[in-house]
Amino acid sequence: MGDVSVKEKAELDVLQKELAWLLKNEVHPVLNGVRETLQECYDCLPFHGAAEKVAEQDTQPQRILLTCPNASSINFKSVVTLTGDCVEEADLQFKHKQGKEHHLFRTKVKQGCVWRLPQIRDAGNHLCSALEIASKNDPTYEYKSVKEVFLLLDELMDSLLKSRQCLSLPKRKSIQDLLDSQQLLSFKPPLPNDVAISFYIHTSKLVLALYFLHTNSQHQRVEITHRVQVEAMVKWLNEAIIFFTLSLQQCQQLKDKLMAVSKILENP
Template identity: 45%
Template sequence: MEDSEELQNLEQELQWLLEEQVQKNLAEIHGTLLECSRRFPYRMGFDDRTVVKPQRNLLSNPSNTGQVKCVVTLMGDSLCDADISFRHTGKSGKDNHIFKTKIGPDGRWNLQQVQDAANHLGEALAIFHCHGSDHQYKSAKEVLMVLEDLLKLLTSGRTCLSFPKRKSIEELVKNSSMQHFQPPVPNDVAVSFYVHSSKLILAIYHLHHTASYIDIVSRHQVECTVQWLNEAVVLFTLAMQQCQQLYDKIRAVQLSNPQTS
């Protein structure tokens, strides 16, 4: 008798969650994702009210000791109007001078990380677009499947920004964006712009070429904090927490009552 009453109570709790809480919680998650989308400075097809504008950034590093200087304009997922100078030593080891180069208005350095993060966010928003705001969820399984899809996409999106993939020397050297520098960068130097959470980073690699391999002799970097990147990472994290809280709530009731689905 007690077991029967307990099962009935669990079924009622689940029904209450499905009818009263799921849509409310999902609406909060959707709102967080829309806020996140506004941190990306181009239309994503769902909400074009961006809070981001192109901005000129000075990249610096207290321990850089003048090895690298850079001023660049960040426009969403690309960089333009970059002015870079770095200390360069010639093959003889004696020709130590400041090399200056730039990316002009017609050139672009694409930040694939930002584009990938926006794509994952767009896919997450598309889930809400497909289901609609008045969709009535009939089972715990249905809600959990939606939340699992959202969590995968949001985790991937945040990872794109927070954990940049390590590039091989070959990838650095063969990056097509290197062609946008005028004058061209010396062939014993590789340049890399990338995002790490809230920071935009420029790394300069000095290379040593041999007949069989390329070795990195030294690496110097400068960086700056980009507010909208920081806000995007925070909002990705908040949406993930909101998804996980609802998932745990539904899952706990489901596990307590094996008859629910």
């Protein structure tokens, strides 16, 4: 029994040294790698956040054709100009029923009007928080315990998840929110009374949703009778999603390494 005890103690000593080595030699390089990844993401994500971000970023307008991902009975397409986190110009055309006939309706955003995409701004703000967390301690700082590192990584990963979710999980607007939106007034000629639209981001795509409405007089409410959307991939959105995912993977791999050693030490 004494030999086993000595052997176990020797193994625990080795694990303690391995854990100390990980804390000293792995944490800072991983955090530095995450910072570099997030900096690339910051450089590619054109959001209106801090004043210095707006000033330093030379955002080039992008002319984008939005088309239906699947065959649709409604002829709907749009050409937009995307500048950073704003749709600055948009030309729409879709079939709209007038009486018993369908006619092609065309409209465009008035000059000087913009349609802001708050998802990009929100993702950028969470990204700034993640950068601050990853830069909290300078390279000479010595991490004392696994718990300390886990608290830092959990906080960092929470900001990263929120950043990614801002883009990948768009918040659906209610019918009333759509109808109350002042941005619907930015079209010339005005949209028909039974039509509402919404621009939003879904992962790496810019989406324009078109809603056909009906007023239910019996229940005194407006209902959506049909919805169709057009979309297009945006390169820098795709890059941002990749950067967020890569950063999360880097954090998780470090957590897994530390967890594997610390669990054995806790339950030898």
